[in-house]
Amino acid sequence: MPVGHECFIGKSEIVLKSKHLHIFAHTGLVVCALIYSVVISVSDVTFIFHQYERSATVAGEGGLFSGVQLRHAALERNKRCLLAYLYNRLEQIKKMRWEFGSVLPAEVKFNMCEQEVQWFGRYNKMLANYMRSIGGEGGMDLTQDLKPPKTLYIEVRCLMDHGEFETQDGNIVVLKKNTQHFLLRSECEHLIRQGILEHIVH
Amino acid sequence: MDPAEVEFIAEKEHVTIVPNFALDMMYLIGGDVGPFNPGLPVKVPLWMAVNLKQGQKCRVIPPDWMDTEKLQEKKQEETDSRFFTPMPSQHYMEVTQLLLKCATDDIPHADEIRTLVKDIWDLRIAKLRSSIDTLLKSDATHAKLNHLTLMELNTVRPFLTKALDQMHVLRSNIYGRIQSTQE
Amino acid sequence: MSLDNANNYFSIDDILATQQRVPCKVEMPLYRLGYLDSSNEGEHLRPGTKIEMPYWMARALCGRRRNIVSVELPKSYKEGYREILTADPTVVDLHKLGPYFYRFGSELLKFEVPDTPDISKSLLQAFQGRIRKIMDSSQNAFHEDTTKLTEKLDETERILFKAGQCGLNDFQRWETRKTEKLTTSEMVRNHRKRKRGPEEA
Numbered sequence: 001m002p003v004g005h006e007c008f009i010g011k012s013e014i015v016l017k018s019k020h021l022h023i024f025a026h027t028g029l030v031v032c033a034l035i036y037s038v039v040i041s042v043s044d045v046t047f048i049f050h051q052y053e054r055s056a057t058v059a060g061e062g063g064l065f066s067g068v069q070l071r072h073a074a075l076e077r078n079k080r081c082l083l084a085y086l087y088n089r090l091e092q093i094k095k096m097r098w099e100f101g102s103v104l105p106a107e108v109k110f111n112m113c114e115q116e117v118q119w120f121g122r123y124n125k126m127l128a129n130y131m132r133s134i135g136g137e138g139g140m141d142l143t144q145d146l147k148p149p150k151t152l153y154i155e156v157r158c159l160m161d162h163g164e165f166e167t168q169d170g171n172i173v174v175l176k177k178n179t180q181h182f183l184l185r186s187e188c189e190h191l192i193r194q195g196i197l198e199h200i201v202h
Numbered sequence: 203m204d205p206a207e208v209e210f211i212a213e214k215e216h217v218t219i220v221p222n223f224a225l226d227m228m229y230l231i232g233g234d235v236g237p238f239n240p241g242l243p244v245k246v247p248l249w250m251a252v253n254l255k256q257g258q259k260c261r262v263i264p265p266d267w268m269d270t271e272k273l274q275e276k277k278q279e280e281t282d283s284r285f286f287t288p289m290p291s292q293h294y295m296e297v298t299q300l301l302l303k304c305a306t307d308d309i310p311h312a313d314e315i316r317t318l319v320k321d322i323w324d325l326r327i328a329k330l331r332s333s334i335d336t337l338l339k340s341d342a343t344h345a346k347l348n349h350l351t352l353m354e355l356n357t358v359r360p361f362l363t364k365a366l367d368q369m370h371v372l373r374s375n376i377y378g379r380i381q382s383t384q385e
Numbered sequence: 386m387s388l389d390n391a392n393n394y395f396s397i398d399d400i401l402a403t404q405q406r407v408p409c410k411v412e413m414p415l416y417r418l419g420y421l422d423s424s425n426e427g428e429h430l431r432p433g434t435k436i437e438m439p440y441w442m443a444r445a446l447c448g449r450r451r452n453i454v455s456v457e458l459p460k461s462y463k464e465g466y467r468e469i470l471t472a473d474p475t476v477v478d479l480h481k482l483g484p485y486f487y488r489f490g491s492e493l494l495k496f497e498v499p500d501t502p503d504i505s506k507s508l509l510q511a512f513q514g515r516i517r518k519i520m521d522s523s524q525n526a527f528h529e530d531t532t533k534l535t536e537k538l539d540e541t542e543r544i545l546f547k548a549g550q551c552g553l554n555d556f557q558r559w560e561t562r563k564t565e566k567l568t569t570s571e572m573v574r575n576h577r578k579r580k581r582g583p584e585e586a
Binding site: 204205206209299303331334335338339353356357358359360361364365368369371372373375376 | 487491494502505506508509512513516517520521523524541544545548549551552553555556558559560562
């Protein structure tokens with residue numbers, strides 16, 4: 001019945017791999033399966049513990065203590081591995097809000113489990129509320145101007161087709177691959193970060 | 203801190219220009235600027251000087267210290283001294299970079315100036331690294347370094363702070379934190 | 386990745402460091418745990434058995450109040466290796482001895498083996514001895530292949546190396562005026578690379 005043993009080896013391996021791969025290579029399904037298996041192992045161990053209690057004739061209390069101690073430690077270890085994995089994934093998701101913007105690309109979303117998608121939505125909302133509350137009327141977009149801006153307008157080139165884009169003063173710009181445009185920096189900064197436009201410097 | 207942010211702070215430094223246009227005094231958030239009269243030198247913040255120069259609206263007058271003889275002396279002074287000497291500008295590196303980029307024609311011996319400033323920078327950075335090494339090898343918990351500029355400090359900040367953190371962990375192993383009985 | 390507070394619960398580096406194995410000797414019989422030792426045939430572990438177990442497991446079984454197992458120092462922290470480290474800290478391959486040499490070493494001290502003060506001194510001195518080389522090589526390694534420079538460093542030192550490089554790279558990018566250009570975010574670029582990967586395979 002080496003339940004604890006197998007479990008902790010399994011979880012530690014996943015944590016190990018997470019560190020060296022991108023932690024988001026595992027899909028939401030894997031996350032759920034992980035949680036499920038650890039929870040199962042917890043209940044298994046409690047079951048074994050009760051079995052121990054019933055067959056307490058083997059060498060009395062002192063003898064059982066080490067087994068209990070070990071299983072308890074294994075449980076705590078599993079729990080720690082799992083929580084660390086989930087926590088680090090959430091940190092990545094938080095970072096994504098600042099890199100990808102408020103809408104995540106489909107492939108990234110595919111790798112998130114339902115609860116993580118919801119978490120992202122709540123984080124988004126919280127950030128938006130905060131940004132709205134500072135900087136006087138109209139709020140302040142903190143995700144913009146992450147570096148001090150040098151000019152008001154910048155020249156950009158389209159790296160891929162992105163359809164039509166309406167500027168602040170109502171002009172429609174067609175973002176077709178390889179076209180160049182002269183736009184307000186504040187309007188297109190996020191498109192540059194997402195890799196859709198390329199900033200041209202002379 | 204990003205070097206771009208250090209540059210942003212440096213751009214507040216004042217520089218003398220000679221405008222070719224006329225304009226009344228401007229009341230900006232950072233302070234008052236002007237009035238501008240064609241041919242009359244006026245002090246403006248560096249960011250404005252760069253902007254005006256790029257729009258071909260002025261000529262830049264290099265700061266006093268941006269002169270080959272003076273910089274040569276400074277370099278000698280820096281070489282001879284064990285410690286850091288005070289720099290003519292707290293943002294000497296950034297000012298040099300920006301002015302040499304946009305106003306090369308207004309600065310005599312631009313290439314020589316560029317080389318001299320880089321040499322002074324290299325000297326100071328080397329001294330900085332030795333100081334850090336000494337600090338890390340000693341038992342001291344803090345050190346005082348005079349006349350360092352923000353840009354110089356910024357290049358070592360990530361390394362130094364992490365190294366000191368690790369030293370702290372290793373030192374507290376020796377001088378004992380209270381060992382908890384169980385993890 | 387942060388270096389602070391070696392007992393950071395969520396830190397993956399900490400979890401991996403505490404996974405490293407420690408040689409132990411069983412002091413009290415461990416019933417029904419015979420499977421922990423693959424060479425053991427019985428159902429139980431007898432006192433006197435020598436077994437290697439991960440640090441976290443040893444910590445649970447060996448403390449002030451109970452000594453179910455006793456812990457022996459791994460050889461990389463024993464006197465022999467300590468002497469090598471003192472002689473010339475810069476040549477030792479700490480990645481091979483580790484890869485979490487400092488972190489694991491600090492954790493080992495919690496077992497309060499008699500060598501503890503010597504080990505803690507040795508760790509500090511090794512670190513102080515190696516730091517100059519790490520600083521210099523990280524600050525001069527712009528764009529080069531850094532694997533040669535970092536292969537003998539343990540994980541903690543590699544983080545420091547990256548930090549040094551960061552300071553240097555950022556400054557050089559500023560010097561060559563590359564910071565003016567807004568760029569695609571690092572995350573997006575990596576994401577695209579990964580996406581294209583399987584398609585091109």
